[in-house]
Amino acid sequence: MTHVAAKEAKAMAERNNNGPLSGAVIAVAGAGGPAGKATLRHLAESGAQVVAADANPERLAESVDAARYAAGGAFVTGEVVDLLDPAAAREWADRTEKQFGRVDGLVHLVGGWRGSATFPETDLNDWTVLNDLLIRTVQHTSLAFHDALLRSPTGRYVLISQSGATKPTAGNAAYAAAKAASEAWTLALADSFRKAGGDSGPAAAAAIIVIKALVHDEMRAQKPNAKFAGFTDVSELAEAIAGVWARPTEEVNGTRLWLTPQP
Template identity: 55%
Template sequence: MSLNTDSVVVVAGAGGGAGGAVVRALTATGATVIGIDTTTENAERAAAVAVGPGRAVPAVVDLLDLDATKAFAEGVLKEHGRVDGVIHLVGGWRGSKTFGETKLEDWELLHKLLIQTLQHTSLAFHDALDAAGDGRFVLISATAASAPTAGNAAYGAAKAAAEAWTLALADNFKKGGDNAAAVVLVVKALLTDAMKEAKPEGKFPGYTHVDDLASEIVKLFGQSAAEVNGTRVRLAP
């Protein structure tokens, strides 16, 4: 399946650093993008970067509320008739200089941002993605999930849990006949133009530019579900 003017894609965390690039890339294919964020300002800012022939619709949803997330998913289906993709960009980072200085309050925050939002979003949309015939659920993860450093214990553990949850969703799709796919895209860190402008002398080794991430997301829709389902793809910088 390739995205077109009939496609509907939900982007969770659209107001974040990668959101604009992803919204631009998806709408450029003709798709309608529902961009979720926690505030109207952030959601509308993400929607404003849409390019034709597609369009972006801002939405404010508390993804930490499972019932609210499910109600939102039902509303998207009722209004648009289908959901072809869900891109999970909700992020956050907390770390420390040493393992011993790790704060469990950081774990509690990252558990909410990186795990619970993913759980609620996937539970709310998995049936719709399966029914679409060739849906995609995409998680953006980090190398810290498989190679955590001493000061990154909470972040690495949260990312690892998010990956495991996504791969369980992939197994669900596999058992259903690969009508949809769940994929993990792995980066060291993401790079935006704003970061480059703020630090023009910076090298950012190993970072993946958000435009490159967006291109990879679009490419996933051009491959068969059976081919990409359950894959963990490390993106080159």
């Protein structure tokens, strides 16, 4: 998108949206899955200008098109970004801020799961995969967007985590350890925001939303008799993500927001 086109789209979005996030520019990493689709839609319907990224162009296009359709032509764009490349992540952050003049949030939805039947059967190759998906992408996006979020009056970094990070099970050693590491990294980001604000309080906020697992309509259709006990619907997750901007910065910075009972 050219700079002129971005300015025109921004102006149109500001005229047409009066939602609680009207005018906000929010980037969504890992936007190609069901959670991404629901999040793009909810943020767009709330008035935000949404800049989505995913490594899979087909899944990304599907999510972006669905959000545009559901939100009545709201401003949603998509970019294929390799978040395992720190330079690509930084270029994405810089390009977004340059085009729109601000970045008010980064929602990190990049996920993946590997596990085993028992602890001794753990395949350490799983750790290699999960280290990339769940840790390195968090490192790269947080470092890339850190300064831009500080420049925003409502900067937010939102990580989606899983309850196993707090209470690991034997077969999920690699997954739980990777999630715990990504949480620790995000809490360090929160401390950076706190220190940047000094006596005035944190200048931006980094928060962790914790779920047990996600469910969406396609899963229910495939397993009509399943109860999905304790699962969070992707629409509920999207609502919780948007709600992070509605709360005071000092209230959400460095916190875990539980959508499942805390272990």
